[in-house]
Amino acid sequence: MDNLKPLRWGIIGCGNVTEVKSGPPYKNTKGFELSMVMRRNAEKAADYAKRHQVPFWTTNASKVIENPKIDAVYIATPPDTHKLYGLLVAAAGKPCCIEKPMAPCYADSLEIYNAFQKNGIPLFIAYYRRSLPRFNKVKEWLDKGLIGDVRHIRWYKSRTPSELDLSGTYNWRTDAKIAPAGYFDDLASHGLDLFTYLLGNIKDAKGFAVNQQGLYSAKDAVTGSWLHENGITGEGSWIFGANEQQDKVEIFGSKGEIRFSVLNELPIELISPKLKESLIIEHPKHLHRYHVENIQKHLSGIAQHPSTGATGLHTSWVMDKILGN
Structure with missing residues (x-):
């Protein structure tokens, strides 16, 4: 990551989890900026962008993923859409953080993981407790x-x-x-x-x-x-x-x-x-603070992030085994 140029993040799904818990760190972390948010409800998306001083908002996830002015994407939607959006972000060649669990089942998690591996793109899963x-x-x-x-x-x-x-x-x-x-x-x-x-x-x-x-x-x-x-x-x-x-x-x-x-x-x-x-x-006020700071360190080559696609995939496998899938 170029230390002179901030990494511009977009959030897909700016719901309650992103209000205090996870959204602000993408704006507050040195070397990062939060440039765009997406939510299906236009009124709520616009309100979020205004309150959090985010320059751009949209109701279309593709406008975040395909935007050349967005460098990385945080997927904060319910688990059933993680695979859909994750595969699109991998195809776009952008670093990504996906909310936990990685997907509703191991098979979907594996497909996401393989897509990022194939393209050599960093993937993080929001198991922020590893960083607390x-x-x-x-x-x-x-x-x-x-x-x-x-x-x-x-x-x-x-x-x-x-x-x-x-x-x-x-x-x-x-x-x-x-x-x-x-x-x-x-x-x-x-x-x-x-x-x-x-x-x-x-x-x-x-x-x-x-x-x-x-x-x-x-x-x-x-x-x-x-x-x-x-x-x-x-x-x-x-x-x-x-x-x-x-x-x-x-x-x-x-x-x-x-x-x-x-x-x-x-x-x-x-x-x-x-x-x-x-x-x-x-805990810090913004629970994802250290998790996001560790993403910055990982992308800067300073330290390995403790919660990657590989570790998130393993957790999905364990959950499937316990559930008898």
């Missing part, structure tokens, strides 16, 4: 061997049905045509991706997925187990019709354990006979 200080502290503890040899990881995630779920109001996150496993696709993908970052790739996984409540078409209860390539075992349960919300991860080692939450900002805890530590490491 909170989780990199956990990685530091693990890399230093502070709990000895890691033996097992366990994650239990539950939540009560939302008012949206109970009312029957349409929600793409629970539409089986867009997200076959519902909130598992949206939320569990973050943790499973993080676990491979912390503990290494997974060699096998299996599980069960059912719809217990009948509130929507997607699955609402999933349980799975897996085996990392280094012999570490893992298990997870994701229940979206429980009586209370819980989000608890435990990593068990030969000399201690680490506890943390994937989705909530609870303390990270290190517990061993020789050391006990509990830390609160707050």
Whole structure:
């Protein structure tokens, strides 16, 4: 990347996720500028561009992808359109970041990955937790061997049905045509991706997925187990019709354990006979800040980004295995 010329980004799908969480970093990161946004609703696209001081907006994704004044594209649409837009961006030869999960299934994720590989184009997946200080502290503890040899990881995630779920109001996150496993696709993908970052790739996984409540078409209860390539075992349960919300991860080692939450900002805890530590490491205002800064470093040749098409593809494979696909 030419350090003298800002990389001009376009966003496809400037919805709620891009308001604070992910959009501003593409404007605020040194060497980047946010030049164009797209949304199907013209009024909302224009409003977003005005409020965020983005020069151009459109209702047509192709006008972002094919625009010679746009150098890179962030795809922030629901998962069912990631393949459509991803293949178009790959064909246009532009670096791309795709929201997670990479696609609704491994086969679509593989097609996206292969398109970028074939053209030698950088591809990033928005698993931003790999770049957050909170989780990199956990990685530091693990890399230093502070709990000895890691033996097992366990994650239990539950939540009560939302008012949206109970009312029957349409929600793409629970539409089986867009997200076959519902909130598992949206939320569990973050943790499973993080676990491979912390503990290494997974060699096998299996599980069960059912719809217990009948509130929507997607699955609402999933349980799975897996085996990392280094012999570490893992298990997870994701229940979206429980009586209370819980989000608890435990990593068990030969000399201690680490506890943390994937989705909530609870303390990270290190517990061993020789050391006990509990830390609160707050997230940045814009959650994608470090993720986007790492994209800039990657494109500048400074450092390898922790969340690429290859790592995102692996997470898609693990999810498919757990879902029995």
